[in-house]
Amino acid sequence: MGSRQITEKSLSMLRSLPRISLQNIRDNPNSKLKNKRGRAQHGGDKHGAGNKGSGQRQNFMRLGYETGNNPFYLRIPQEHYYRGHHLRREYPPLTLHELQRIIDKDCVDTSKPIDIASLIKSGFYNFQPDLKQFGINLTDEGADIFAAKINIEVQWASEQVIAAVERNGGVITTAYYDPHSLLLLKNPKKFFESGQAIPRRMIPPSDLIEYYTSAKSRGYLADPEEISKERLKLAQKYGYTLPDIEKDSDYKMMSERKDPRQIFYGLEPGWVVNLKDECILKPKDQELLSFFNS
Amino acid sequence: MTAGVRHNVSFETNNIVLIALVAILYSLFKMATVLRSQCAFARLFAGKTVQILNNSTDLGAKLGPGSQSVLSRKYSNYAHSPFVTKIKEQYDYEIVKKPAEWAFVERLLPFETIPAVSPKESYPSGWIPPKEEAANLPYFIARTKNHEVPIYLEITYRGMRKITKIRKIEGDIWLLNDEIKSYLKEKNNRYVETRVHEIGRFIETKGDYVHDLMQWAYSKGF
Numbered sequence: 084m085g086s087r088q089i090t091e092k093s094l095s096m097l098r099s100l101p102r103i104s105l106q107n108i109r110d111n112p113n114s115k116l117k118n119k120r121g122r123a124q125h126g127g128d129k130h131g132a133g134n135k136g137s138g139q140r141q142n143f144m145r146l147g148y149e150t151g152n153n154p155f156y157l158r159i160p161q162e163h164y165y166r167g168h169h170l171r172r173e174y175p176p177l178t179l180h181e182l183q184r185i186i187d188k189d190c191v192d193t194s195k196p197i198d199i200a201s202l203i204k205s206g207f208y209n210f211q212p213d214l215k216q217f218g219i220n221l222t223d224e225g226a227d228i229f230a231a232k233i234n235i236e237v238q239w240a241s242e243q244v245i246a247a248v249e250r251n252g253g254v255i256t257t258a259y260y261d262p263h264s265l266l267l268l269k270n271p272k273k274f275f276e277s278g279q280a281i282p283r284r285m286i287p288p289s290d291l292i293e294y295y296t297s298a299k300s301r302g303y304l305a306d307p308e309e310i311s312k313e314r315l316k317l318a319q320k321y322g323y324t325l326p327d328i329e330k331d332s333d334y335k336m337m338s339e340r341k342d343p344r345q346i347f348y349g350l351e352p353g354w355v356v357n358l359k360d361e362c363i364l365k366p367k368d369q370e371l372l373s374f375f376n377s
Numbered sequence: 378m379t380a381g382v383r384h385n386v387s388f389e390t391n392n393i394v395l396i397a398l399v400a401i402l403y404s405l406f407k408m409a410t411v412l413r414s415q416c417a418f419a420r421l422f423a424g425k426t427v428q429i430l431n432n433s434t435d436l437g438a439k440l441g442p443g444s445q446s447v448l449s450r451k452y453s454n455y456a457h458s459p460f461v462t463k464i465k466e467q468y469d470y471e472i473v474k475k476p477a478e479w480a481f482v483e484r485l486l487p488f489e490t491i492p493a494v495s496p497k498e499s500y501p502s503g504w505i506p507p508k509e510e511a512a513n514l515p516y517f518i519a520r521t522k523n524h525e526v527p528i529y530l531e532i533t534y535r536g537m538r539k540i541t542k543i544r545k546i547e548g549d550i551w552l553l554n555d556e557i558k559s560y561l562k563e564k565n566n567r568y569v570e571t572r573v574h575e576i577g578r579f580i581e582t583k584g585d586y587v588h589d590l591m592q593w594a595y596s597k598g599f
Contacts (some may be wrong), residue, residue, distance in 0.1 A: 184502035188524050189494050192484075200485055206523075215540040230501040349481030355470070356482055363476050367469040 085218065095292050172217045174239045176211045177202065179247055180225025196234040196339045196348060199260070200268045212265035221255075223247065234337050236303075245301055246317050250324035253271070254337050258303040261285035264346045275356040280366070283344045283375060285354040304343060344376075351375070491522055508598030516548035518599040526594045530587045539585045543594075546578045554580055560593055561586055 115124045121127050132139050147156045185191050190205035199218055202208045210216040218238030226247035234254045248255040260268065263283045268366060274281075285302075287295050295302035298309035318325035328337050344352055353375035355364040367370060390527040452587050454549070495505055507520055527544035546553060554573050557580065561569040570583040 180502060186505055187497070187500045187502045187504045189495075195484065195559050204485070204487055206488075206491070225502075228501045228503075230499075272487060275482070346483060347481065349478050358482075358486075360474070361479065362472055362474045363478060363482075364470045364472050367471050371468055 108264070111203055123214060136255045158249065163366075171215065173215055174218060174220035175208075175216055176220045176222045177208050177237075178222045178224035178231055179229040180236075180242060181207065182221070182227060183229050183231060185284075186231045188323060192235050194333070194335065196236065198236040198268070199238070199265070200271060200340075200347065203269055210269070212262040216265075216298075217262070218260060234339060240300065240315070246323075248316055249317065249325065250321070250323045252328060252331065254328065255301050256303050256340065257295060257300050258341065259287035259291055259348070267346055272358070275358050276358075277311065278355065280375075281346060281352050283377075284346050286334050286343070302307075303340070391468075426556070432512055491524075505595045511598035514548070515595065516546060516550065516553040518543065518594055519545040519547060520599070526591060528590050528594060528599055529588055530585055531581075539583075541582045541584065541586045541590060543580045544578070546580065550575055550578065550580065557590065557593070559580065561589060562588055573576060 093363065105275060108139070120130055129139070132141060143149070147154050149155070177362065185202070185205050185207050186193055190207060191197055192203050195201070202219065208219065210218065212330045220239040221237045223241055223243040226243050229247045230251055232250065232252045236246065236256045236258050238257060238259065240255055242258055245255050261284065264281065267281070292304075293299050296304040298313040299303040299309060301313075314325060328334055339348070341348060346352070350356070350363075351365075353366050353371055366375070405563045468583055496506065500506070504524075506524075511517065518526065529542045529544070531536070533540070542559075550573055554571055558569060558571055561582065565586075569586065572581045574580070
């Protein structure tokens with residue numbers, strides 16, 4: 084083989100070889116030095132473990148031990164007010180001022196009942212049902228400027244908030260939703276696309292029954308007669324004249340409520356919503372009907 | 378002696394028969410258990426759909442006579458598995474195309490775009506819609522997609538540095554800068570440092586002047 088052909092030969096070899104890719108490249112030989120544990124007289128002394136004691140023996144101390152000091156994790160007293168924090172229910176707040184701003188910007192329709200689904204839809208409220216967050220706590224910030232007439236359903240409300248809503252001729256209800264129902268309310272479209280039947284809403288846990296059955300907190304399980312009495316009482320306490328909602332032009336919308344077993348307005352448990360064909364599947368089977376109506 | 382032997386033999390045969398019987402019974406019992414385990418799920422749910430807990434996924438298998446279970450079952454051989462023939466709709470449903478309740482479904486679906494604001498008599502929240510006269514100025518501040526004025530407070534270095542940023546500036550940014558400077562100086566009785574980014578179309582002012590600048594922007598009609 085003549086030396087002249089070497090270039091052509093190697094070029095033709097290159098042409099026939101596969102292209103260089105991540106799969107067939109490797110480092111140049113001896114480009115990477117491995118840190119080797121030295122041996123023999125001077126290389127094999129301590130190998131980074133030092134001389135004497137726990138360093139040399141590598142018997143590491145237990146976590147938090149400070150070789151006889153009062154350890155940090157015992158130096159600070161316990162804080163019992165955090166006990167059971169992982170079990171407590173959380174209600175992320177929404178102020179009346181924020182609600183007014185949402186209404187002013189037409190992100191929520193006041194001609195229809197407002198619930199957590201419509202407030203999530205507005206894009207100005209969010210929460211995580213899987214982090215033990217159980218819905219909206221409507222707070223009284225901006226109660227003085229609040230001037231909207233609405234039919235709103237929240238999960239928690241104080242007396243001032245109830246007064247601020249009812250002063251303007253509105254209606255407020257506090258209602259409980261179990262975490263699964265809240266997940267559906269957070270993203271109804273995703274749920275409808277899953278093709279499952281709308282489930283029933285669960286009843287509140289034992290420690291919340293009192294709140295949601297009392298007329299003072301406008302609970303959804305309270306007696307309507309009691310609620311109308313409490314509305315009048317609150318108006319007298321805060322010194323405003325209660326607008327007569329029976330004579331209101333949109334009394335029908337104002338008196339719209341969900342069934343305690345219902346999750347979405349107007350849609351009953353057991354129905355399957357088909358978004359693609361724009362149809363609703365309603366069960367006729369007696370077994371299913373008795374299950375979803377129980 | 379012979380009788381004894383015979384007796385002995387007969388006893389042995391008896392024993393063998395007994396053992397065989399026990400073996401047959403045992404195998405039968407085993408077969409029975411195998412058969413049961415093969416359709417364990419079907420037995421569990423047959424006629425007991427009411428007992429399915431709420432909010433759990435409904436298997437939808439109502440096993441009537443003649444209908445074949447669609448639940449998974451392992452066969453030793455694919456070829457040995459039977460063809461699935463009888464699958465019927467388990468539950469009776471009434472399908473309504475575009476019913477009256479469809480309005481409630483549409484209400485739940487997300488907005489395709491952020492809705493435009495309709496003009497109102499008053500805005501109690503303090504939000505003010507942009508005015509048309511603002512277009513005549515040599516500079517302009519566009520609203521964000523959420524109909525807000527793009528003025529923000531940027532806090533850095535653990536609250537040590539506060540910078541107010543005005544974004545989305547169009548037109549003569551230098552003129553806007555001069556006006557802001559004189560306005561803030563007049564209002565706060567002190568010189569306020571600003572920084573203009575012509576390409577990024579924003580102005581940064583040193584200090585927290587969000588409230589002042591918001592008022593100024595609303596007064597100009599942005």
